[in-house]
Amino acid sequence: MPPKQSGSSNSYIPDNTGIESIAITLPNMARPLKIMFVSPEVYPFAKTGGLGDVSGALPLALKQQGHDVRVILPKYRSVDESKRSVQPMGLTVAVPIGPEVKHGELYEARLNRTVPVYFVDQDNYFDREGLYGNTDGDYPDNAERFIFFDRAVLEACKALDFQPDIIHCNDWPTGLIPCYLKTTFAGDPFFKTTRSVFSIHNMGYQGNFDERYFPLAHLPWKVFTIEGIEFYGFFSFMKAGLVYGDRLTTVSKTYSKEILTPENGFHMDGVLRQYQKKLSGILNGADYVKWDPQTDSRIKTRYGPKSLKGKKECKKSLLRKLSIKLTEETPLICMVTRLSQQKGIDLLIQNFVELMVQDAALVILGSGEERYETFFMEQSEIYPKRFRYINGFDEKLAHQIIAGSDLLLMPSLYEPCGLTQMYALRYGTVPVVRRVGGLADTIKAFQSGKNQGTGFLFKTSEADDWISLLQKALDLFSKKKVWKSLMLNGMKQDFSWEKSAKEYVRLYRRTLKKD
């Protein structure tokens, strides 16, 4: 039985948005595309993890390539209206939910003063403490909340008179949109030429709900079958995206293959194999406007590959802040992570004592499953000199920890892409990772003889002995010249969004050509 719940993404411009029309000449004179980018989280408005970062950066990269891209997400309580100039638009959408009709108000802001971001406001659904849940777990009405949002997105396109070529949906909370386009809205002239792309950021969260929620969506019963969105008796948002999306993507090439296997498909691998032809992997980018030690205003001292002095200052300042006494010669290891099983936390726990006898210190910033939080809180009492645990989600501290540490640990059981290791590379913080998914695609094993490579990788089959790999990394830290070249190799890596955005545009065009 699969896991039941979800977890925890023409140049016509309407007058009412006040958006200026920009004339852009594309090199191949291809027509700019109209893209509605739909995500349950978008940085800096709402973020619980990497999907927020992706949704705050990819639309900007698409815009830079001349496309008319708009972003839409729910208006959660965390969306700070005053700080981010979020304005009501005076537009309302009506969504049938079971026997009722619920209304949503549209709000608007901008990403980097350029890309329009729309918010669907519905206090009963979104004016809550968390995005998907609170400390008690997922919200029990998540099915209803995201049925409302998905249908509201389509109604919002109409209210805005924005007829998208592509609706780019991200993760299970947006999964019903492709299904609505192929059913309820199939005969609607407004969406006649609209096609959908559904991106999988994590197969571990599928939005599988009890079938009693299905009638709330007003989808035809004929889709509630094994060929459609029914999944082991559940009403599956993820499956809706997979079955009805015109194209499917995931966030690294390796993960696009891994999810076809029972080990990583989370029971959905059969469906994925069936639709393999429309699936491809496009590696995420890293947003170097926000994550670059040469310009980062959140860190103590800026630095870059030409001058690493600032990194030492960052380490000193971090150690002071965390009250850790450590000499410069002692390596500082960090993790900035959701505390979920996916992140390989159990491996860390199994080897915690061995880790604590190394000549190193460890700092973890993370929140998530209570059992992990409790474990780390206890350990910080046992090892006050070697270990600090900061329980919470703190964007600024995440930058400071990544800048001030020497190594980043990511032993993830699976990792669709992973952004933290890409950020770490840019900050000269050497990643020690499991060779899976996007970690395998972004980290090259260090070969000391040749001074090539950017980090350390262990295979799942070597997981029992990963401490010896870490030991190797820690030993190398004392060889200053070699370590410096390892840091520099990483700092010079370029995972900027431009390349990936171009791949998405090629995919969008292929999707539009399909029929």
Ligand code: ADP
């Ligand atoms: P995932 O999306 O699976 O959580 P990624 O590596 O793709 O993993 O992205 C994680 C993002 O969330 C990064 O921007 C990382 O800095 C951030 N992050 C994770 N945990 C925390 C935390 N406790 N505080 C601040 N930022 C965090």
Ligand code: GLC
């Ligand atoms: C998910 C994945 C992570 C990926 C992120 C953005 O949360 O766990 O690997 O980087 O989405 O795509």
